[in-house]
Amino acid sequence: MSQATQNGARDPTLATAVHRRLREDILSGRLPPGLKLKLRDLAESYGAGASPMREALSKLAAEGLAERLEHRGFRVAGAAPAQLDGLIRSRVLAECAALRESIRRGDAAWEDAVVVAEHRLNRLARSVDPQRFATNPEWEAGHLRFHQALLEACGAPQLLAFCDRLREEARRYRALANTAAYPDRDVAAEHAAIARAALDRDAEAAAALLAQHYERTGAFVGADLGRRAGPGETGVAGRRLGG
Amino acid sequence: MSQATQNGARDPTLATAVHRRLREDILSGRLPPGLKLKLRDLAESYGAGASPMREALSKLAAEGLAERLEHRGFRVAGAAPAQLDGLIRSRVLAECAALRESIRRGDAAWEDAVVVAEHRLNRLARSVDPQRFATNPEWEAGHLRFHQALLEACGAPQLLAFCDRLREEARRYRALANTAAYPDRDVAAEHAAIARAALDRDAEAAAALLAQHYERTGAFVGADLGRRAGPGETGVAGRRLGG
DNA sequence: CCTCGGCAGAATTTCGACAAAATCTCCGTC
DNA sequence: GACGGAGATTTTGTCGAAATTCTGCCGAGG
Incomplete structure (x- = not known):
C-alpha cells in the first residue's frame, strides 16, 4: 500500500x-x-x-x-560503432535462432500470444506527441512484449534471457544516438510482416524479416553515432562526472 | 616471481x-x-x-x-533435468547460429585455426589413465579451444561470451552426473566430421553434427542425473554445508 | 631536452562492528 | 494433539574507518 x-x-x-x-x-x-x-x-x-x-x-x-x-x-561500458556492429550481429543471430525454434515448437497458445501482442502494440501510439517525436513508454513496453512473445516458445530460458540483455544494450545505443523517428520506415508494417511469417510457420522468411528489422535500426543508430563521435572514436575516453 | x-x-x-x-x-x-x-x-x-x-x-x-x-x-543454482533440457537447447541454438555465421564469414586464418585446434586435440589423451577413465585437464582445454575456434569467426563477441558461459554450465552438469566415458561413441570422429563440414563450408551439415554432438552428451548426462535424483527432483532442496 | 625514481595525494579494496530482517523455538491456547 | 504468536537467535545488509594500491608530479641524472 x-x-x-x-x-x-x-x-x-x-x-x-x-x-x-x-x-x-x-x-x-x-x-x-x-x-x-x-x-x-x-x-x-x-x-x-x-x-x-x-x-x-x-x-x-x-x-x-x-x-x-x-x-x-x-x-x-564503451559504445563505439564497432561494438555496435558486434552487438547487432549477436542480436540477429541469437534472436533469429530463437525465432526459428519458436516457430518450430510453438503451439496454439503461442500463436495467440503473438497475435495479442501485435494487436496491443498497434493500439498504442509510437509517440506521445503527434507533432514532434517523443518516445511513448507504453509503446516501448508493448514493443518489448511483442518481440518477447515471438521468441517465447523456443524453450531455451538462457537464450531468452540473453536476448533480453542484448535488447537492453541496444536500447542504450538508441538513447545515445538519440535518433528521432526513422524516415522511410513503417515499423508497424514490419511487425505485421514478421508476425504473419511466424504464424505461417515460414521460419526462413520470419528470420530474414526480423534480421532486416534489427539491421535497419542498427544502421540508422550506427550512422548517427558515427556522425557524433567521428571516425576512430573509441567511446572509452576518460570523461568526468558532470553533476 | x-x-x-x-x-x-x-x-x-x-x-x-x-x-x-x-x-x-x-x-x-x-x-x-x-x-x-x-x-x-x-x-x-x-x-x-x-x-x-x-x-x-x-x-x-x-x-x-x-x-x-x-x-x-x-x-x-538448481540442477534439475528440466533445467538441463533448457540449457542444452540454448546451447544448440546459440552455438549452431554462431557456427553458421562463422562458416559464412570465416577466412583462411579461421580455417587454419580450426585445423590446428583439431590437430592438437587429437594429439592429447582423453584420459590420463588408459585403464580407468579420469579426465585429462589438457584434453579438456584442447576440447574447449577446438569448439571456440569453430565459432570464433562469427564476429559477435557477446554471443561468443554467452556460448562460453553455457559451456561452463554444461561442464557443471557433467561433473554432477560424474558420467564416465560414454559408451558407443567416438568423440574424435565426431570432432573430425564437424571440422570437415565446417571447412567444406557446409553450414547445414556442420550445424546438424554439432547439435547432435551436444544433444548426445546431454542425453547421457540427463539420464545419469535423473537416475540419481529420481523423477520430480527439483535440485533446490535446502541442504547444508558439509565442511 | 628527455627519462627514470621516488614521494605525496587520491582512489579502491577490505575489515570489523552495527542495524534490520528472517528463521527458529517455545509456550500457551483451542 | 495441532495451531498461532511472542521472544530469542541467527543471518543478512549497511556503514565508517583502516590498509593497500594506483596516479600524477617533481627533481635528479643522462
Missing part, C-alpha cells in the same frame, strides 16, 4: 535499488560511455554507502553495462 | 580470487545444487571478509551459477 512512489520503496535492499537506478542512468545515456565511476562520488550522489554501491557496480559489470579495471575502479 | 602456486597469488584482488574459487567449487560439484551459501561460513572457509565474499556471490548470481533471495542470502 505504501509502495506508491515510482521506484521508491519497491526495492527490498539498497544494493538492488542503486543497481536499478544506476542501470537506468547508463541505459538512458545520462552516464555517457567511458565515464569513470568514482565510488565516492556515486555513493554521495545516490545516497548509499560503499558496499551496496560496489555490489551494484559489480553486477552491472557482469551484465556488460560497465567495465571493471582491477584496483582502478569501474567505468561505463 | 612469487606467483608460483597454481592459482595462488595470481588474482589481484581478494574478491576475484574468492569468486574464482567459489565458481570452481560450484562447477566441480563440490558445492551441490540448492546448497544454502551462508555468508559467515563461507567467509571463514575461504579466509575473507564479508565484503569480498558478498561481491563474489553477487557476480556468481549474475552468471547464473547461484541464486539470490533478497534478505535470505544466496544458494547454489
